[in-house]
Each structure stands twice: as structure tokens, then as C-alpha cells.
Amino acid sequence: MTPAEQRTASRPGGRSARVLAAVQQAATELICERGPENVSIPAIATRAGVNPTSIYRRWGDVHQLLASVAETRLAPESVPQDTGNLREDLVLWAEELLDHISSPEGYASLRTVINATAEGEVRDRCLRKRADQVDLILERARVRGEGRPTTGQVMDHVLAPLHFRVLFGVEPTDAACVRGLVDELLSGR
Numbered sequence: 001m002t003p004a005e006q007r008t009a010s011r012p013g014g015r016s017a018r019v020l021a022a023v024q025q026a027a028t029e030l031i032c033e034r035g036p037e038n039v040s041i042p043a044i045a046t047r048a049g050v051n052p053t054s055i056y057r058r059w060g061d062v063h064q065l066l067a068s069v070a071e072t073r074l075a076p077e078s079v080p081q082d083t084g085n086l087r088e089d090l091v092l093w094a095e096e097l098l099d100h101i102s103s104p105e106g107y108a109s110l111r112t113v114i115n116a117t118a119e120g121e122v123r124d125r126c127l128r129k130r131a132d133q134v135d136l137i138l139e140r141a142r143v144r145g146e147g148r149p150t151t152g153q154v155m156d157h158v159l160a161p162l163h164f165r166v167l168f169g170v171e172p173t174d175a176a177c178v179r180g181l182v183d184e185l186l187s188g189r
Helices: 003-009 014-034 041-048 052-059 062-074 086-102 104-115 117-144 151-168 175-187
Strands: none
Touching (some): 014 041, 014 052, 014 062, 014 104, 062 086, 062 117, 086 104, 086 151, 086 175, 104 151, 117 151
């Protein structure tokens, strides 16, 4: 956890939580409107209705703030659903992923992480959270006695193509595409 994240985590309730939520929302809106490269702390502060010094004190600079917001939005702390079937678990997980990254906020967050080349830690944490979700899905399948791919195979054959398709606007990228990617993975093609 970065020093800025420690400061943010140390005051989780009350006014601090409201400021955090307002700043994250303002940053997300501005990223969607302008792109991450055209967002500044003064603009975020104005939109959030907070003093810019509050933002500098918590995050240090705009790059740290945008990376933090993108990480929060890209890799939520969610537990994948357990349907009792590996294919359905992977399809549901991947459909939720697609819904998330193809939303304006998710797409903006994805662009932010990609643009933040100096923030490799953020990218790595986002990928680790997604890999942890896949690990859980695959462990459930193992316990049920289902044959399963590796985490790397799921990341390479489902997660990566979805991100690529969303970033480059490859159509169709929808639930049928998700099912196709999962089916190809599980059939070994």
C-alpha cells in the first residue's frame, strides 16, 4: 500500500469517506469526458467541491490519484458467483468483467491504467485481483472434480481478448462473444 493509500485508509468514515467518494466520482467523470491525460487536480477539486490541498495531501499528485481511482474501479473486491459448474462460473465472471470494462467508467479506468506506465504496480494489482478471482473459480471446479484450465490460460484466452476487444472496439463484444471464448478455452481449441 502506498503512503497515499495508507493515509486514505486511515480515515475510512464520516467526512473523509464523503470526500473520498466525491473525489473518485469527479475524477472518473473527468476521465470519461476528457481522457486521463487531460485531467488535473484543480479540475477534480472543483468538480468534487473540495479544496485541492485535500487531494494533494491524500494522493500527492494527479497520477497517483488517477491510478488509485482506476484500480478501485477496475479490480473491485468481488467474489465470483458459484453456480456449481465451471463453464457457467467462467461465463458469469467474464460477462460481469465485460459489463464493467465496457461501461464508460470502466473503459476510462482501463485507459488510465494503460496510460500510467509508471504505475506498473497498479496494473499488477489489478491483474492479481482478477487472477485471484479466477483461482477461486478454478479451485471450486477442482473440488467438484471438474477438469479445468490453468489460471494463465483463462487470463490469456478470456480476460486478455475481452480487454483487447473493448480497447480497440472490435465487434461484436457481447455475451455471445464471452460464451464463445469460454467454450473455446474449455474445448482446448
